[in-house]
Amino acid sequence: MFLRTVPDSMDPAVVAAVDAELDRVAAEHRVCIRLAIESGSRAWGFPSPDSDYDCRFVYVASLETYLSPWRTRDVIETPLVGLLDVNGWDLAKALRLLVQGNAVIVEWLMSPIVYRGDEAFRTRLREVAAEVADRDRVARHYLHLGERQWRxxxxxxxxxxxxxxxxPAMALRWLREHPGAAVAPMHLPTLLSQCELPADFVDAVTELTALKSRTREMGTGAVPAPIAAFIATEFHTAADTFASRGPRDLTAARAITDEFFRTEALAVG
Structure with a gap:
């Protein structure tokens, strides 16, 4: 089933430009784009009036490409044009990074904004991610990302x-409150709604998000105290909660992703 969820708040001219660029990429590179989503602040739930459009996609190349001994690049990058940023990964690359604990493809699968895609493909890949994603490594990904941004x-x-x-701090909180899950929502309002949080913190986030939504330049200033305290606490807690471990046995994860990749590659041909 064809999948598309683009909110009316997005500029129709820019969305049309994204669609045209995806068509061009598919034709020029001879690939099948299986899922194309928005990955930036618009999908995270805190856009500014001048936020970029960050389209990311997962593609499957031709069977001929995969059977060739001559390796090709497993990313497709397009030039930045105005607010438009469109890039994608080969499905094989996405699966390898997923197994290694990279949370990027997990986030793409959870984006609330979809330019195009196959609903069955996204559903199956979400199931694969839930099976093979390493919860501790995904959490460490968010911890390192969040600490770097805070610095x-x-x-x-x-x-x-x-x-x-x-x-990232909210993703870490969500993972702690959902101990059976390894895949957190990427959308900040969803993370907030699915966690038990202090009212003053939620109010502070809501106010800061509203300010960002109507201001091109927020400038500098003091972080609201409930937000600063929350971020510091979550990073400190995550460092103790989510263990940094050595190599794990990837046999089962590789078998699951192998089967999924072969099925998709053969289907595209």
């Missing part, structure tokens, strides 16, 4: 940057 904020200021630490 950048502390060094350079700029209230916009608070959100890039806040979202």
């Amino acid at each position: 950048l904020f502390e060094r350079n200021g700029g209230l916009k940057k608070v959100f890039y630490a806040l979202r």
